[in-house]
Amino acid sequence: MSKHFKLKRGFNIRLKGAAEAVLEDAPAPKSVALKPTDFPGLTPKLSVKADAQVKAGDALFFDKYNPEILFTSPVSGTVQAVNRGERRKILEIVVEPDGKNEHCEFTKADPSKLSREEVRDQLLKSGLWPFLKQRPYGILAQPSAVPNNIVISAFDSAPLAADSDFLFSKEKSALQTGIDAVKKLTDGKVYLGLSPKQSSGVFASLKNVEPNTFEGPHPAGNAGIQISKICPIGKSDIIWTLSPQALVFIGRLFETGKLNLSKTIAVAGSEIKAPKYYKTIHGTVLAGLLKDKTKGEVHERIISGNVLTGTKVDTDGYLGYFDQQITVIPEGDDYEFMGWAAPGVDKFSASKAFFSKLFPKKEYVLNANLHGGERAFVLSGQYEKFLPMDILPVHLLKSILVNDIDKMEQLGIYELVEEDLALCEYACTSKIKVQEILREGINSMIKELG
């Protein structure tokens, strides 16, 4: 039965520059790229070399430890470059589109009539499998596993996030086909988390799912928060999560037999002249897309994703695998005289220690400055306000810092991924790198328990 969950804890960062509900076509990208760094813990092995010709759906690389998990090209064209970082770590596999739109052929079928294996193999071969994330740990879904349940959050509550109903209002059949496909992968249920605003609209009309409503500030839209309310993860449980965008891609694949990764993203942030939506393609280069769209008044930071969990990219960088938005904010690399002592009318804060608290509706420009030095944990009770789960974040983080596996397990590391604690990191007085610490903890859990 559909349930309504009212979450009190959490926080909305009121940023300036939300995307207006206007859709435009982005210029055809000069290049697209996949970034193995979008997947924590992945060891990529290349399947192509530079200058190879690929079609949309041809594998570019695969997971060394699960070779059946392929990462395929979103477009047809030429492999332009394999960009590497320190110690020859693969950062980007860049494909230059040839404009011919050649596709690999996959099975065109109603997924509800296919077997689990057929659906799974189709997703693996087409390169859509990596859209499935596995909990605990937020890693690539294991093809051999059968998850207890699948959880999809239909909305993104992060700052300046794209509005899912706007993005997918015309994708109803693809969404439904996508759900029918992933339904095959589990013996349990497919849960769909809705925001109160979505009680009517495209997501509310989907069938074959168990809808629940989540009301409250960010992180109410995070799959992890929703899981903790509907089907909490224990030691031996497996939950898979995926985004509405992934459902659409999967739906299109089964409906047409082709890989079609065109998608709509929000371009937002205080440094964008006219924030709105653009139709583009998965993994697009940002150079053409952002041309003449930023204000260029200050030193800018371009983020693929949102300000809490996104990745900093250069102008010639690429849209991240899971990202549905680009955010541009001021870098803020300036000194500020006695900044900590100012009354702070213009300084947005989750604390009550600034006069900006008197303007509860106003939207603010936030820059990427740390606004203080890194310190040990000094305050207590701060993180709990931003995590709507029965978890003690500081105690968990301290158990990670001393690498106490038992304690991590008991204090709830199975239920968390970085995005769930991102608000704590934002609000932290001591500027502690919460997400980095959590990932370290997850890595030691994986190493210890396999």
Add this chain to the structure above:
Amino acid sequence: MKALRNFFEKTKPHVQKGAKYHWLHSTHDAFFTLAFVQKNTSKSGTHVHDYIDLKRTMGIVVLALVPALLMGMYNIGYQHFGALGQLETAAFFDRFLFGLWKVLPVIIVSYGVGLGIEFIFAQFRGHEVNEGFLVSGMLIPLIMPINTPLWMIGVATAFAVIFGKEVFGGTGMNIWNPALVARAFVFFAYPAQMSGDSVWISASGVEKMADGFTGATPMAEAVLGNTDLNVWNAFVGLIPGSIGETSTLAILIGAAILIVTGIGNWKIMLSTVLGGLFMGILLNIFAVNAYMAMPFWEHLIIGGFAFGAVFMATDPVSAAQTDRGKWIYGFLIGVLAILIRVLNPAYPEGMMLAILLMNTFAPLIDHYVVQGNIKRRLKRVQQSA
């Protein structure tokens, strides 16, 4: 501003590792970061960070202490001229300036010694200087009797910073409230100088006190069975006592600042007061002497109870960390403070000992709260499975 920034930026290379003035690195860094929020931007993790930092947090606590400090200064003058029997002739500003003159050296010694040691430790550890002492350095003068010799304050501060804090790893790692460690140090190390009625009134060189003037604190009077308290004077702070603890009114203003800004924990303040009231009522019920029979609520306005509840018990590092733990921790401080105060005549002020004791037990309280959380979480997963 620009000239100051240029100065800091220009001198920065000279204090880096290997440079001639490297030994000044922590000092340079401390003053640079105090004057300017640095230009460092987020390298990983979230791209935006809250404007709040430890400097602002500690700055607000110091701000909240200012009313108690000013009232304390005035009261020192008030008591002084009262002892001399010249209260009528000394104007408001005379009283205040006398207090200022007496208190300023104490503050300078406390900050000078404490920050000096902090800078040295930061230098050796390669850390930034932590803001924690900005508050401790103000708390220490406020909880000392005015007649504490300056050298004693210096020694106590050094002891508190080194053995109360730095041996544990600095701010955030300490077990006890450093300022209370300083207070406990003078209390136990120099009992001869730190007890009796003469330490509370700055009246050195006075041949003869005014008639009827003893200089005893209300608590010392109460131990003797004299519980006839001038409630208004005790509330406003015109009674003998440590520099900053006498004015409940000023402390309440500070408490309001801490609660409105969310910097001080209202749960600890409230539970401490509740604990104190509870014990006070209990003592009233079973009263066998005058002190036990003293109206229970009067405990809140005498001695260091209010100051301790608002500024000492709420120290986030040495208090309980969990929400439920904070309620238990605060309540027990209140109970113990009144219990020690009334039933143990050797220690007229129970607040210091109660807080230090509960600082010690805070990790234990937290341990049980965390265990409760673990059990609850385990049960929840089992139920859903």
